[in-house]
Amino acid sequence: MQYAPADAHVHFALHPDHHPAVIATTTGPTADAARSHLHDFGWRSTGPATMVLARIDCEEPHYTAQAAEQLRRYGFTTEIDPALQEEIDTEWVWGNYPFPWCSRDEVREVSAAAQRIHDDIAAGRLVIHLHAHDGHTIVAVGSYKEGVRRHVHLHGEDHLRQETDIAFGTEAEAVAEFHRLYGVAVRPGPAPLTSREQAVRQLLAGKPPSATEETPAPAAEPPVAEPGEHEAFLAALFDEDRQWEKYRPFDETTVASHESLTVRLEFDHEARHRTDVAWTIAEYDGPAGERLWHATLTAGTPVPLIRAMLQYLDAPPLTTADHPDDVLHAAVWHPTSHPARTTWTAPDRTITFESTPHATADRWTLYGGENLDRAAWTMRLSAGVPQALLAELAQTAADLFPPPTRPTPRPLPAPARGLPAAVPTQRARGR
Template identity: 45%
Template sequence: MRHANREEHLHAHDGWTTVAVGTYRDGKSVYFHGEDYLRQEVTDYESEAEAVADFQRQHSVAVRPGPAPLTDSERAAAEVLTTPLSTGPAPTPAQSVALSQPAPEMVPGYATDPGDHEALLVDFFSRHEEWEKWRPHDETTVASHESLTLRVEFLHEALHGDDAWTIAAYESPVGERLWHATATPTTPVEIMRVLLDSLSTEDSCGQGNHTPVKEEDLAEASRPLDGAGWPLKVGARLIDWTAPTPDSAAGLRFDTLVKQGSVLLAWTVWGGNTADSPTWAIRLSPHARTALIQDITFELAHGHGHRQARSVATAPRLQTQASVASPPVSAPRTAPRH
């Protein structure tokens, strides 16, 4: 917060960042907000007295005399400027200067980063030759199963609020649609992989629930969650299973008021924030196969993966050894069928 061309009279912390008031050598008094590269001049004053009085009025007991303590970045910069140049040998290539990057952290599968859905689509076609690929236009790729009873559409560069994946199952190549599903582009890639792989099982083609969803169907779909101790809440309309964590940041929901055969989506598998406004969601219509939903909930309950920790601004340092790549995300697992 120091500067050679100005004097800082007072500083304070406004609950979010550091603020200060000071006067340049040319007599201009200014209110400063923020730290390091985020710092901005917010208000100019006619005089130093006016600036100091207004600063004390805004921040009262939080006001401290003089300039604010140096931030880590300012302290590092000061050390670089005051440290004599080294006469030793230049760093080897393995000692290149780099910013410290936090290592990815291991988290439940529903809390991982979304991952690369484009790469997932490529991998899906390479592992499942029974699906035919065609691209009707630049925005969409379509996967059609050889039975002509399953169809998957992927929307490239889906925007926030759009569905990246749309899935539909039909009774026969010329029959009625049995069920459909959607998935957001923020869905963790390993959970999406489980869904796509489940579509490719032998009992997927032309399959769906032809009768209203019964208690047995709910029990089958939620069995992995029940076994993992996910709490169940039954309301007048909604049936919810939520993660047994303080923030309950994932779950399975069934809307009992959605009519069978409706175009509306009755099942929601979600993660992050709340069920009503999730970070990601897979939604399925009432006739979706409960075995497929069980596959997804198994991954929801037992899957794990990596999430990139938030970057923390640190001083440049010598990286004395080569970076070690993080281990790959664990391979998807298929839920046991009961």
């Protein structure tokens, strides 16, 4: 039985700016009926006569072929562009797929489940409470708000995101277990969108990257100390600043005390990786007093920040601002407030200053990069650190690049990664 006359026509073609997304153009007296069916198949309207299918699993050609077949059964006329048909006919595999034992159909099942999770989050049906980085990938805890209320842990990103096998009866139980599993790595709310998620949501909102628009500048890289720069700074510190006395209890560690006997630092000469702690600095309440606060700095921390901290501890400048917020506001950094923290982000998004007022060990964090879980370097300061020192660090961070005269707009999200060229002999693509 035909559900629509043959004068309704649907043309499918690859999206010009985001492969392998697909654009469907509907024409004819019954175009509205065709659009209704396409909506059920996952397409979203981007104009009076156009709809787009954009997925995080890069399976748009496969699902386009299924939709075209269904529309033909309903009586619609469909046309598939040759380039899209070639994509439909081409078999491909994910490069470095973590489940190599899965068949092609099983891979699609995993990806389809990840797509449903993504759609539920985007639509607000699944609310993410917390996220963390477990050392390999992003994990999260959330609750479904529609139908049977479920509270789940999620593992993975994009086409690999899955629900774990753990079942929870209440939101509190799910959140408590998440805190137990991931501890200090836990962050409030959902994780930042991946580049693929950003591109998909942009397309579904009818704002595809356009070749006619000015291409956004690539994301700026955060300033990072070069190899050996910390070593050179440490050597210069003892040569030029006689207020510090050093000794080296082990070949890999240098320890130094300030002449006031209230400040102590340790430097690990073996620190190389971006997550390795290279400096540990602490201030005490007198030569034999209690520790007031401490800080840890990883191997890539820019030397100007280390110099600013040690200079402040040696002789606090009289012109230091009272609070880091004042400095960052004047430097046009972007503030963001969350229930558990407040962040200030540099205009070029290369450096972030974060305050977690309820924490003790990491009350203040300064890091380079857009994401703390993948930061190029990190400075962590405990509760008790002087506000004037924080302001001095904020000013130094702001001075690492020229401040703009007005807030710089956030660049458009980068499109999802393109597909490598096909392997001619196998008609396969690595994704």
